[in-house]
Amino acid sequence: SYKKLKDQLGNYLTIAKNGGWPQINAIKKPLKKGTTSPDIALIKKRLMITGDLSGNDTSQVFNDTLVTAVKNFQARHGFSETGSISDSLIKEMNVPVTKRLEQLLMNMDRMRWLANNPSGNLIVVNIPEFVLHVYEGKQKAFDIDVVVGKEGHNTMMFNGDLNQVVFSPYWNVPPSIVAKEILPAIEKNPNYLAKENMEITGNDDGLPVVRQKPGASNALGKVKFLFPNSFNIYFHDTPAKSLFEKDKRAYSHGCIRLKEPEKFANYVLRNQPEWTPEKISEAMNSGDEKYVKVKDPIPVVITYYTAWVDDNDRLNFREDIYGHDERLAEKMFINKP
Structure with a gap:
């Protein structure tokens, strides 16, 4: 929420006043539990400043406490929680506090303009997070990992209403x-x-x-979900399942691919008793295209947040995959070239 992000802005202003955090040297190979290195002491100091590491351990040993802190940092920045430190993680740690302050201000600005969430069902996709969130009122029902448009085929930001499910779709x-x-x-x-x-x-x-034609190799997989919009963007299944194993998932031509399409279909049609899980599975595998109207259309919001506070009150940052932050920063901050 806006208020939680504003509170974090206060924390980061304090960090900036105190001189930010140390820059860590690039590493040739990943650092893992058991490693001893002067870099480890610096990494511990860095993670203490942002609250990922508690206590005051400044030893040069990669111990269990640091593993937990690294996993927390990884979760907050969209990395798999391996507990080891890669060069790309060091780069994330080295993003200066001034850059993070700008990110917080830009995302607070975005939140101010977002319409209030509807009181009922809501589907939110946050593009840089590569995740679809399903809400029932203020309660989160579940999340599904997604693949979004690659650069040059950007997934657009807009609102719509999910009103049709198409089983065994043709791909036009x-x-x-x-x-x-x-x-x-x-x-x-x-x-x-x-x-x-x-x-x-x-x-x-x-x-x-x-x-x-419909079938196992169809680019849309076995089901798609329509929410009419002028960008011809929709949710769909995919035969390319391996992409969901990646941390950063910008690979599509603009549409949004779902990791768990059958689970999503069951949820969307849960108030239509004739659509049992068995019937849904059968329709997905029939090879005959079938359109089903959703009795109660569900609002869909496609957003672009690169900073937010999650359900566990952790501040998250993500990469600005489409350069929207970069362009906004040029307008918002005077010292930008």
């Missing part, structure tokens, strides 16, 4: 993808369409209209 390939990816692929391999379970259904301004 956007003209831009037909021109840039499908046509060159056909030139290289005349059997490309058959191999990808695709078909041409017509012609539009000299460009073939291509769709991919």
Whole structure:
């Protein structure tokens, strides 16, 4: 919430007044439990300043206490909680306090303009977090990991209402993808369409209209969820499950891929008794496209927060994957070049 972020701003102003935190040298190989190094003492000091490490242990030994502190720092910055220190984690620790203050101010500004959350159901996707949150009133029901648009194919920020579920969907390939990816692929391999379970259904301004048939290899997986918007963005399943193992998941052409689409379908249709878990599973695997109207459409908000306070009252930071912070900083802060 805005108030919690404002409280953290106060903490970080105090840290800045006290000179910030030490810069840590780059490392050639990851630091793990049991390692002894002068860098360890500096890392402990760094993590004490932001409250990740409690106590006053300044030894050069990578001990259990430091493992816990590193995991906390990793969780707050969107890394897998391994408890070991990589060079990319050092880079995150070395982001100066002035930069973090700017991040806090920019995200507080974003929060001020966000409309109040509806009192009922709400689906929120935070793009830099790569997570979809489902709320029932003020209570969080569950989270689902997502894949969002890669740079140049940004997932847009907007509000909509999830009002349809499509089982065993066709994928109507956007003209831009037909021109840039499908046509060159056909030139290289005349059997490309058959191999990808695709078909041409017509012609539009000299460009073939291509769709991919329902099935295991369909780019949308076994189900998609529609919330009408002018960006043609929707939620969908995916056959590319391995991407969910990554910490940073910006890989799509703009749509939002779900790690647990069946769980999500069961939730969206939970008030429609005819759609039992068995019936949903059957429809997902039928190979016949089927549209289902959602009885009570659910509001969807696509947001872009790179700093927020989570349910455990931990301050989180994330990478500015689309450069929105960078552009906003140029307008908000006078000393920017």
